[in-house]
Amino acid sequence: xxxxxxxxxxxxxxxxxxxxxxxxxxxxxxxxxxxxxxxxxxxxxxxxxxxxxxxxxxxxxxxxxxxxxxxxxxxxxxxxxxxxxxxxxxxxxxxxxxxxxxxxxxxxxxxxxxxxxxxxxxxxxxxxxxxxxxxxxxxxxxxxxxxxxxxxxxxxxxxxxxxxxxxxxxxxxxxxxxxxxxxxxxxxxxxxxxxxxxxxxxxxxxxxxxxxxxxxxxxxxxxxxxxxxxxxxxxxxxxxxxxxxxxxxxxxxxxxxxxxxxxxxxxxxxxxxxxxxxxxxxxxxxxxxxxxxxxxxxxxxxxxxxxxxxxxxx
Amino acid sequence: xxxxxxxxxxxxxxxxxxxxxxxxxxxxxxxxxxxxxxxxxxxxxxxxxxxxxxxxxxxxxxxxxxxxxxxxxxxxxxxxxxxxxxxxxxxxxxxxxxxxxxxxxxxxxxxxxxxxxxxxxxxxxxxxxxxxxxxxxxxxxxxxxxxxxxxxxxxxxxxxxxxxxxxxxxxxxxxxxxxxxxxxxxxxxxxxxxxxxxxxxxxxxxxxxxxxxxxxxxxxxxxxxxxxxxxxxxxxxxxxxxxxxxxxxxxxxxxxxx
Numbered sequence: 001x002x003x004x005x006x007x008x009x010x011x012x013x014x015x016x017x018x019x020x021x022x023x024x025x026x027x028x029x030x031x032x033x034x035x036x037x038x039x040x041x042x043x044x045x046x047x048x049x050x051x052x053x054x055x056x057x058x059x060x061x062x063x064x065x066x067x068x069x070x071x072x073x074x075x076x077x078x079x080x081x082x083x084x085x086x087x088x089x090x091x092x093x094x095x096x097x098x099x100x101x102x103x104x105x106x107x108x109x110x111x112x113x114x115x116x117x118x119x120x121x122x123x124x125x126x127x128x129x130x131x132x133x134x135x136x137x138x139x140x141x142x143x144x145x146x147x148x149x150x151x152x153x154x155x156x157x158x159x160x161x162x163x164x165x166x167x168x169x170x171x172x173x174x175x176x177x178x179x180x181x182x183x184x185x186x187x188x189x190x191x192x193x194x195x196x197x198x199x200x201x202x203x204x205x206x207x208x209x210x211x212x213x214x215x216x217x218x219x220x221x222x223x224x225x226x227x228x229x230x231x232x233x234x235x236x237x238x239x240x241x242x243x244x245x246x247x248x249x250x251x252x253x254x255x256x257x258x259x260x261x262x263x264x265x266x267x268x269x270x271x272x273x274x275x276x277x278x279x280x281x282x283x284x285x286x287x288x289x290x291x292x293x294x295x296x297x298x299x300x301x302x303x304x305x306x307x308x309x310x311x312x313x314x
Numbered sequence: 315x316x317x318x319x320x321x322x323x324x325x326x327x328x329x330x331x332x333x334x335x336x337x338x339x340x341x342x343x344x345x346x347x348x349x350x351x352x353x354x355x356x357x358x359x360x361x362x363x364x365x366x367x368x369x370x371x372x373x374x375x376x377x378x379x380x381x382x383x384x385x386x387x388x389x390x391x392x393x394x395x396x397x398x399x400x401x402x403x404x405x406x407x408x409x410x411x412x413x414x415x416x417x418x419x420x421x422x423x424x425x426x427x428x429x430x431x432x433x434x435x436x437x438x439x440x441x442x443x444x445x446x447x448x449x450x451x452x453x454x455x456x457x458x459x460x461x462x463x464x465x466x467x468x469x470x471x472x473x474x475x476x477x478x479x480x481x482x483x484x485x486x487x488x489x490x491x492x493x494x495x496x497x498x499x500x501x502x503x504x505x506x507x508x509x510x511x512x513x514x515x516x517x518x519x520x521x522x523x524x525x526x527x528x529x530x531x532x533x534x535x536x537x538x539x540x541x542x543x544x545x546x547x548x549x550x551x552x553x554x555x556x557x558x559x560x561x562x563x564x565x566x567x568x569x570x571x572x
Contacts, residue, residue, distance in 0.1 A: 052419060072325065072422060080420035085413035090344040091337070099337045102330035103423040146421065 003028045003181060004049065004150065009058035010205075011044050018044040019055070020205030026150075031172070031182045033196030033213075035189070035292070041205040042185045043083060046152050049183070050080055063149060076105055079148035081139045083155040083185075089128030093119060093138055096127065097145055104146035113141045117171055133164030137171065144175065151175065154185040169194055193217075193288040201295055208295050213288045216295075224263045225284035227256045231277040238274055242266050326423050334423070335431045338405070342435055348404065352396040353443045356389040360447060364454040376515055379542075383456040384513040386448065387537030391472060391508050391530045393443035398476030399497035399504075401436040403483035408490030416572040425571050429484075433477060440473060460543030468536035468546050474558035475529040481565035507531040514538075526550070529557045 002025035009022040019041040026032040034042045047053040049060055051067030051074055060067050065074045087096055097110040114120045117137040122130065130138065136156065143151050156172070157165040172195055176182055186192055192199050193213040201209040201216065209216055218224065239245050244266040245259040257267055268278050342349065363369050369381040376384065406429060409415050415425045452458055459465035480497065487493035507521070508514075508530035514522055525531030532553035536546030 050420060052416070075420065075422045078420075080417075082413060082417055082420065085417045087414065087417075088341050088409075088412075090341055095337055095340070099333055100421060102333045103326045103418075103421040105326070105422070142417075 002026055003063055005061045007059050009048055010056050011048060012056055017205050022207050024200045024207060024210055026181060026183060028181055030197040031176055031184055031195050033192040033199035034185045034202055035192045035199050036202035038187060040202045042202055043154060046154060046183060046185055050078055050152055077149045079143035079146055079151040081143040081153045087127040089126060091127050093125050094123040097141060100142045101145045106147045108145055108147040113144055116174060117141050133160050136160060136168060150181045152183045157191060189288045189292050217288050218260060224260055225256060225258055226264050226267050227254055227282040228278035229253050229280050230255055231279055234274055234276045238270055239267060242270060330423060331427050334427055335434050338431045339435050348401045352393050352401060356392045356447050360389055360450045382454060384515060386451045386456055387534045388509050389447045390444055391533045392505060394440055394472055395476050395501055395504055395530050397436045397440050398480040399501045400494055402432050402477055402480030403487060403493040403497050404490045405432055406484035407487035407493035411489040419571060459541040461540040461545055464540035464545040465537060468533060468540055471551055471554035472533035475554040478558045478562035482561040485565040485569040504528055504530045508534045527553060529554055
């Protein structure tokens, strides 16, 4: 059963339509991504979900609560990490946690949170003396200090160096293991692909696709790619006749086959039946990034998945 | 990783509000610019004026009062004015700018608590400043206010007026720097009319009339009258009450939390 349901959400600021029509539901325990380019309406969407803004139309249900009328209760159960929110520079890490902890009826153990987020040694440090990654981790700690059932994390790793980003991702997976459902707002494809169970791709205030990261990627241009060197020449029609195959391309000695479903087995078995062995088989898949470019637009993209996008594994 | 507390009302307990006050007080002490300017400067001026021999001589022009005794209310409203115009507005505007108010909106605590916390802290510093200034001036031989009730009422109205204006600044200033600038730009002219550069008793007629209609000018008028033993004039009290009501109401109406 979903614990968050958003349907037909719409929010305008004057003439500007920030969110046109957004619907999605989030299952308990999942990491749900809201992915889209800047200005797509991601932040406005979550602001409505957490009751910071009143939608113009649509309904929102979070843990059985209406964010507009039951804000007080909602805030006990939903932890929030906001984009571009900073703490006073001379507030110590431990003081910030103690203060925010006092706001909640239920709370997590600050020491355990500091351990979980790798801030144990920074308890007495001023906020302004923390590194970008540490500030972000404290921000996550504050989102979790009320022992929430749902955590909303907005642009979690923006501005962090690659090392800090990877560390933060690891932490988020740890948080989920504690049973917290997470809504992750991001414009980074790699982040969504790494962390999210499902992703809503938002553009111009609408959900243009909603699927697992793999599902989204697969949806694009057939989805899968098998590349091999045939042991002997064969008739292309053998493979293109298969339901799994969409297209085939000779690349010198190599043959690249694009398609979907159980493409590898279909190709190898069919070739074997014809007495041809596929040598040096490479598998590839378009990445979520390909899906993003394809669904959200931007540059015109070719019809073929490019193994070079970092997803080809030998 | 959970410790359960027994559920209470829909809002966090008042204990949490006082925790916020304590935390904000620590922050105020760690960045003590406002404290130094609001409390330190009047005390410094008091000490300097106290050792100026001519300031301690009763003057016939002033009905036998010393110049120093005229500065008792002026230095008091100096502290109140700076705390209200800068002390109240600057942190609130800064917290809006930094998203702190928005962040608190996401917790069960209402963001108005931050406003309340700033008022409480500045009020606390104001009481401290008044005590120091008034005890200090007593040490230099100036007798305390003769009409204590009128003096207290004038202080209360002065705080209401100047804190109201401070909240009004905080209600729209986009950043701590903007609030600080607006606060100081208002503060020094107000202090001029309060008699910081030359006491109201020495002002030419027109200046003094303008002074009567400024919040700190009215405050000094009321405090001086009470110090000399009479109940403050209705005009001085009403002027302060008017500023408090008008600016307080506008501030409440237009306060932006993000």
